[in-house]
Amino acid sequence: MERRLTAGTATVTGVTSNLDCIGLGVDDHAGMDRLVSIALRGAERLGQAGGVSVLRWQDPSGARLILGVRGNEVTDLLPSYAGEPGARLANVRAVNEDVVVADVLDEDGQQVTMLAAELEQRRLLPATGTVGGPACVVALGVDVTVWADDDAFAASDASLLGDGDEPGEAPPHVVEQGWPWPPRMAAESFISYGVFGEPEQARAYARLNGRVLRAQRKTVAVTGREFVAARVRTAGFEVDVCLPADATGEVPRAGSVIAGTVFLVASLPGVVTADGSPGKRSWLPWRR
Structure with a gap:
């Protein structure tokens, strides 16, 4: 079977980076x-x-792979994780x-933010219109840091809204309003880069800062490698942040802050299959 991996990253190096976040x-x-086999x-x-x-494989640890298969060709592969619903999405397109x-909605149905993500059921979306509902959002921590608490995060360069360069003097309106300078992001804040710019160039990366609710170390059965899965609350929704175990040292404790760049993967369990049938076990021949 030919393997031509295209979804999520353009090269095997990029896929490996995301795969590391779930121990694969x-x-x-x-x-x-071997992994695809x-x-x-x-x-x-x-x-x-x-x-x-569209196939989904899941390890007992919760690590997932979403594969697109046409004939004997693997056309795309997307790393994911068996997270819990924590976001209410609308107008998914x-x-x-x-x-x-x-759009990400609050409990009252009001929009609180937007996100761009790769979707497990992307190929199964209807040709016209939009879908929505409770969603699992997974953040693969490709470049994140764990801070002990809100104060530690607020005192770090990671909380700066800009790029960390010398901000200069505070503008008059900032001084007048008594706002902090330089501007900093809150411990629960979120910027999805893919919702800006040209849609055809959108990618699923975001800057996510969030407070850890709980976390645990996971061991992947097929590789023996470990990763950390942390349930994190950010601006307007909850997300499962996955990152390599060696990137965190100890498992993040509740109340700590995870901050940095993530790759977003979402799953909408309510999306039906495009052929109208329920998902079922798949058997595919394996040929070299």
């Missing part, structure tokens, strides 16, 4: 071949659209081949 990192193409043998079929079968954009 590989060292070379041979390792990727394992996934295909135990994958669940979510549906089919445009001649591509595809903006390019990989990324969807959605």
Whole structure:
């Protein structure tokens, strides 16, 4: 079976970075071949659209791979995690081949923010209109830091709204209003880069700062590698942040702050399969 990985990242190096966040990192193409082979043998079929079968494999640790398969070709692969619903999404719509954009609503149905993410069910979205509902949002921590508490985060350069360069003197209106200078982000704040700019160039990266509610170390059965899954509250929703175990030292405790750059993956369990049938177990022949 041919493997041509395109969804989520343009190269194997990029995929590996995201894979490391869920304990599925590989060292070379041979390792990727083995991982894909394992996934295909135990994958669940979510549906089919445009001649591509959408499969989902899940390790007992919760680490997931979403695969697109056309004939004997693996067309795309998306790392994910079996998180819990923590966001209410509305107007979920595809903006390019990989990324969807959605409104995030509060309990009263008011929009609190927007996010751009890769969606497990991306290929199964209806051709017209939008969908929504309770969603699991997973943040793969490609470049994040754990801070002991709000004060430690607020005192760090990680909380600066800008790029960390010398901000200069505070503008008159900032002084007049008594606002802090330089401007800093709150411990629960969120900026989704993919909702700005041209839709066809949108990617699923975001700057996420959030307070840890709970966290645990996970061991992946098929690799023996560990990762940390932390339930985190950010601006307007909760997310499962996954990151390599060696990136955190100790498991983050409740009340600490995770901050940095993440890659967002979402899952909408309510999206039905494109062929109208329920997901079922898939068997695929394996050929070299």
